[in-house]
Structures are given as structure tokens and as C-alpha cells.
Amino acid sequence: MRPDLERDYVEYVQARLPRLHRTAYLLCADAFQADDIVQATLTALYVNWKRATSADNLDGYVHRILVRRYLDERRRGWSRVLLGDRLPEVSAPAGHDVEERDALVTALRALPKGQRAAVVLRYLDDLSIEATAAALGCSAGNVKSQCSRGLAALREVLDGRHPVAVATKAKER
Template structure:
């Protein structure tokens, strides 16, 4: 890559690395894995930098990185060893959930978000944390707007179930 292209990539990386890392964390729920996914997305971006059309527009690059990031998280969640959860003891009963009188704390929300299937989690993160509309989310994920709407609905239902009955204010935005 020539020097000007390297400089362009470095500027984009410096400007967006924290946002991409945060999005990755919200998708996977673990800071260490989020770092890995963000790194994988930026490595892929660097590798394809010269071939990306419209790279002078930050929105094009953001969409490219989001799509790469989402694919990385979803692919990793499909690996068999990610489905196993080891605990030191088997509990006799399910642990009681305390959502603080119906208000989910950040930790409670992130934990509940981890229980949502990865594709639905990606849609929820892009829609509600990255504040993308249905069309932009569909473009980022490479699917139809109807798929985004149904995944949003199913994801919010799964999130409500994970948070318990006290959470009634999670409604899909039109």
C-alpha cells in the first residue's frame, strides 16, 4: 500500500477504533473477544483498503467494518466450543434475577444481551446502540429490511425473556 493510502487507513483507524471495539463488545459480551473481533475487522479492512470503492466516505467504511465485525462475531459464536459453559458447581435452582425494581443495570443488560442469539444480537446492537435505521442495518448485515424487522422483534422478545417480566419498556422502534 502506498504512503497516502496507509495514512488514510491510519486516520480512519484512530477515529473509529473505540466505536468498533464498543460495538464488538455489545455483540459478544466480552472485552477480550471484542478486541479480537475488532482487530479482525480492521485487519480485513486494511487488506482490502485499496479495493473498497467510496472509501473517502466514512459511512461506506463504517458499513464495511460493521458487516465484517458482525460476520466475525456470528462465525465465532457458531463454533462448538463457544456453546459450552463450565461452572465450578451445579446449582440446585436457577439463580434469582434482580433487575433493580424493573430497571436493568448495564451489567444486567449486557448479560441478557449475551443470551440472545448472535444474529438477533447483531441486529439489536446496530439498531439500538449504533442507532442505525432499518435500511442501514439491512445494508450493514447484507439482508432484507423484513429480515431486520423480524430479527429485531425476535431479539427483543428474547431480551425481554432474559431480563424477566419487570421490563416492559423495550419496544421495537418503527
């Protein structure tokens, strides 16, 4: 790769890496798998960087690669194999933020893949409907439908178990 193209690639990746990792984590709910997905995404982007720079929406192009890598990982049987006889202990400070995050991640994991991808890209990654549609390779109407169903399912799960949501609903009445 030419030095100027490589410099542009490095600048792009440095600016977007935290966001890409967050998106991958929200899709798969596993930090190590998110690292693998982001690495595969960036490798594919590097190989096709010259073509990628000519895309109308580079962020959408990269998000589409990311979602496809996530779906590829889900299709592999070995991705569900746990190595070792027990899960490692994870310590986290007790607090309301941890409980809220855990409830949200659990609810996201319960959504079907299409709804989860649409909700994560649209609302947690703050992409427009068109950019989300481009990343997922579907129509804008499909994104709206998937988001609507996903948000309804999240509301149903979180309103029933989440004390803050229940308290807020009680105040509204």
C-alpha cells in the first residue's frame, strides 16, 4: 500500500477503533470475541482500503463489514465452546449502574440477531436509518421494522424487571 493511503487508513482506524469495539461488544456481549471481530473487520478493511475510500459512506461500509464478521462468528460452531471446566470469576463494584448495564446486555442478548444488530447500530452506535440499512444490507423500512420490534421487546423485558423504569412509569401516571 502506498504510504499516503496507509497513513489515511491508520488515521481512520485510530479515530474509529473505540466505537467499532463498542459496537462489536454490544453485538456479541463478549469482550474477547469483540476483539476478534474488530480485528477481522480491520484486516478486511486494510486489504480493501483503496476500494473502501471510494465508498459514498465509509463508516457504513465498515459497519457492514463488522456486522458480517459478527454473523460469520455466530455461524461457527466452535464459537460456543467454552475452554475450561468453569467460568472465571468477575468482580465488579456493586451499584445501580452495573445492574442497569447487566439488564440491558441481557435483554439485548435475548433479541434475534437482526433486531439486535439494527438496535445496536441505530441507537447505541447512533447511525442514521440509511447508514444502518447500508451496514446491514437491507432496506430502510426493514431497519425501522427491526428497530421497532427490538425496542418493543426491550421495553417489555426492562419495564418488567427494572426498578427505575417501573418507578418512572408510576410517576407518569
